[in-house]
Amino acid sequence: xxxxxxxxxxxxxxxxxxxxxxxxxxxxxxxxxxxxxxxxxxxxxxxxxxxxxxxxxxxxxxxxxxxxxxxxxxxxxxxxxxxxxxxxxxxxxxxxxxxxxxxxxxxxxxxxxxxxxxxxxxxxxxxxxxxxxxxxxxxxxxxxxxxxxxxxxxxxxxxxxxxxxxxxxxxxxxxxxxxxxxxxxxxxxxxxxxxxxxxxxxxxxxxxxxxxxxxxxxxxxxxxxxxxxxxxxxxxxxxxxxxxxxxxxxxxxxxxxxxxxxxxxxxxxxxxxxxxxxxxxxxxxxxxxxxxxxxxxxxxxxxxxxxxxxxxxxxxxxxxxxxxxxxxxxxxxxxxxxxxxxxxxxxxxxxxxxxxxxxxxxxxxxxxxxxxxxxxxxxxxxxxxxxxxxxxxxxxxxxxxxxxxxxxxxxxxxxxxxxx
RNA sequence: GUGACCGUAGCUCAGGUGGUCAGAGCGCCGGGCUGUGGCCCCGGAGAUCGUGGGUUCGAGUCCCACCGGUCACCCCA
Numbered sequence: 001x002x003x004x005x006x007x008x009x010x011x012x013x014x015x016x017x018x019x020x021x022x023x024x025x026x027x028x029x030x031x032x033x034x035x036x037x038x039x040x041x042x043x044x045x046x047x048x049x050x051x052x053x054x055x056x057x058x059x060x061x062x063x064x065x066x067x068x069x070x071x072x073x074x075x076x077x078x079x080x081x082x083x084x085x086x087x088x089x090x091x092x093x094x095x096x097x098x099x100x101x102x103x104x105x106x107x108x109x110x111x112x113x114x115x116x117x118x119x120x121x122x123x124x125x126x127x128x129x130x131x132x133x134x135x136x137x138x139x140x141x142x143x144x145x146x147x148x149x150x151x152x153x154x155x156x157x158x159x160x161x162x163x164x165x166x167x168x169x170x171x172x173x174x175x176x177x178x179x180x181x182x183x184x185x186x187x188x189x190x191x192x193x194x195x196x197x198x199x200x201x202x203x204x205x206x207x208x209x210x211x212x213x214x215x216x217x218x219x220x221x222x223x224x225x226x227x228x229x230x231x232x233x234x235x236x237x238x239x240x241x242x243x244x245x246x247x248x249x250x251x252x253x254x255x256x257x258x259x260x261x262x263x264x265x266x267x268x269x270x271x272x273x274x275x276x277x278x279x280x281x282x283x284x285x286x287x288x289x290x291x292x293x294x295x296x297x298x299x300x301x302x303x304x305x306x307x308x309x310x311x312x313x314x315x316x317x318x319x320x321x322x323x324x325x326x327x328x329x330x331x332x333x334x335x336x337x338x339x340x341x342x343x344x345x346x347x348x349x350x351x352x353x354x355x356x357x358x359x360x361x362x363x364x365x366x367x368x369x370x371x372x373x374x375x376x377x378x379x380x381x382x383x384x385x386x387x388x389x390x391x392x393x394x395x396x397x398x399x400x401x402x403x404x405x406x407x408x409x410x411x412x413x414x415x416x417x418x419x420x
Numbered sequence: 421g422u423g424a425c426c427g428u429a430g431c432u433c434a435g436g437u438g439g440u441c442a443g444a445g446c447g448c449c450g451g452g453c454u455g456u457g458g459c460c461c462c463g464g465a466g467a468u469c470g471u472g473g474g475u476u477c478g479a480g481u482c483c484c485a486c487c488g489g490u491c492a493c494c495c496c497a
Contacts, residue, residue: 001468001470003470003487006488057495058495059496062421079496080496080497111495111496111497113421114492114494115489115490116490116491117491117492118496119495119496127497192494203495256496267497274491274492275491275493276495276496276497278496280497281496302497304497305497328456360450360454360456361456361457362453362456362457363449363457364455364456365456366457368457369458370457376456376457378455378456380455390456392456392457394457394458397457399456
């Protein structure tokens with residue numbers, strides 16, 4: 001038997017209502033905040049991701065689904081959505097529109113990692129981006145919106161962690177300082193951190209190893225190195241959050257896995273997710289648009305992991321609506337009439353189920369029962385003959401004759417019964 | 421990419437030390453009730469026992485490899 005690819009999951013009919021509901025909650029709030037949807041390809045040239053996410057990141061180094069197509073072009077399945085949106089933003093000259101430009105997209109992302117709880121190789125994100133706004137108020141509004149969306153979807157006990165990564169001006173000196181700090185105690189650090197010391201010093205800070213963390217208690221903190229502008233931005237960002245009565249935790253160890261972030265970064269965590277407890281994360285990336293060849297444009301964004309959101313959401317009890325009427329025809333002629341009848345009723349907005357398999361009444365009633373239909377219209381040869389159908393209420397277990405002149409009349413009588 | 425545990429019908433699981441071990445419950449379809457449901461009784465369909473090798477007279481049952489699942493690490497949504 002051919003099975004799905006590792007880490008790629010089917011979303012079955014029992015699950016899709018929850019997905020649709022969650023997405024509907026998100027869309028509702030996104031439009032309230034003034035965002036418009038953009039849909040971009042899930043396949044892009046490899047170079048786009050390499051240049052935006054960063055050559056030395058784990059994502060680019062070992063997690064991308066990359067292949068060469070028939071024209072010898074290197075393509076990759078998007079591991080995140082920002083790069084493609086920025087590409088589209090530049091390609092279509094969206095920067096010429098009134099600022100800020102607020103966009104979102106919903107869809108699958110692909111990362112070749114070992115699957116575990118809350119982590120698939122194909123997973124789904126709601127991705128949000130704001131272009132052309134540099135004030136910390138925008139950062140704060142985005143964070144607040146992320147919380148609004150998650151909570152509208154039934155997520156509770158969310159924890160917001162924030163940090164500032166500064167800009168290239170202040171991060172570079174800090175990086176150097178940190179590198180020296182790490183190298184000075186290299187022998188006492190774990191293997192990973194020894195490697196990080198040279199390649200990506202910032203990453204060492206959020207190492208889970210206790211020994212390393214003990215060492216890092218005295219490590220230099222980026223926030224102490226922030227330049228005047230970055231510090232002001234960070235302080236203002238926090239002031240906005242406080243004013244909005246959003247509680248947050250400053251996490252100076254918070255680092256992101258993508259190179260393009262500047263200044264504000266944040267993660268929203270939820271209990272009950274296991275080791276992967278981040279439901280949403282994002283930050284500011286003021287340098288990315290120009291790095292990809294566009295005009296200098298400040299930008300902020302974040303992404304919500306839909307699978308993780310689903311894991312922590314309390315969903316409404318009833319997401320699916322059962323049929324209002326089940327038509328049970330007995331005999332071939334009745335079955336033919338049933339199709340016309342069902343179609344007319346559906347055209348009038350009624351949720352109708354019908355059966356054409358020629359099963360016995362008992363089986364049809366059982367079926368109607370399992371579908372949680374409210375009523376059953378029994379239509380046999382006798383009823384057609386007498387022009388008198390039977391309408392059965394499955395809950396009260398009662399039924400009454402429903403005389404009719406013709407099919408149109410029958411439709412009307414059923415409508416009256418169901419609607420009043 | 422690393423590690424631990426796991427892999428028998430659609431689902432949940434039984435199957436001492438290798439020799440009628442291919443089963444049960446639920447679900448599905450049907451019959452009992454020749455046109456009246458959720459209960460009950462009966463029957464039926466449905467399994468290359470994850471895949472491929474090996475050991476053996478004989479392997480779900482032992483060995484190896486691979487694939488997949490779960491969780492953790494790395495990293496991330």
